[in-house]
Amino acid sequence: MIRAKNIAKATLTATEIATISTTGVGIGLPFTLTAQTVSGTTAYALTAPFKFEVLDGHFIMGAAGGASDTIVMKNGSTAITDTSDLSAKSDKEIVRFTTIDDAQSVVAKDATFSFVTASDSKGLAVAHCIRRE
Numbered sequence: 001m002i003r004a005k006n007i008a009k010a011t012l013t014a015t016e017i018a019t020i021s022t023t024g025v026g027i028g029l030p031f032t033l034t035a036q037t038v039s040g041t042t043a044y045a046l047t048a049p050f051k052f053e054v055l056d057g058h059f060i061m062g063a064a065g066g067a068s069d070t071i072v073m074k075n076g077s078t079a080i081t082d083t084s085d086l087s088a089k090s091d092k093e094i095v096r097f098t099t100i101d102d103a104q105s106v107v108a109k110d111a112t113f114s115f116v117t118a119s120d121s122k123g124l125a126v127a128h129c130i131r132r133e
Contacts, residue, residue: 044114
C-alpha cells in the first residue's frame with residue numbers, strides 16, 4: 001500500500017520486477033498525489049522525495065465553480081498542465097487537464113510539485129504519476 005509517510009521518506013519501491021534492456025523502455029512505480037483544495041489562491045506543494053513524472057490529472061469539483069476559479073499543476077514555477085477553467089463547472093463534475101507539457105512533466109528530486117488554485121476552487125485535485133529514477 002502506498003502511504004504518505006512512504007512517499008515522504010522516499011521509500012516507495014517495487015520488488016520482483018524483471019530487468020528490461022530495450023533502450024527507451026522502462027518500468028516505473030505508479031502512484032497518485034491528491035490535494036483537498038479550499039477557497040482562496042493557494043499552492044498545495046510537495047517537495048519531491050524522488051524523481052517522478054506526471055502522466056495525467058483531473059479535478060473533482062467540491063462545489064459549483066465561481067468566477068475566476070482555476071487550477072493548474074506546476075513543476076517549480078512552470079506549468080505542467082493547462083490552466084483549467086472551473087468557473088462554469090457543477091458540484092461533483094470531473095474536470096480533466098487537457099494538456100501536459102512533456103518538457104515540464106518530469107519533476108526532479110527535491111524540486112517542488114504543486115497544484116495551484118485561484119479564487120474559490122474547492123474540490124479534490126488528483127495527479128497520476130510514475131516514479132522515474
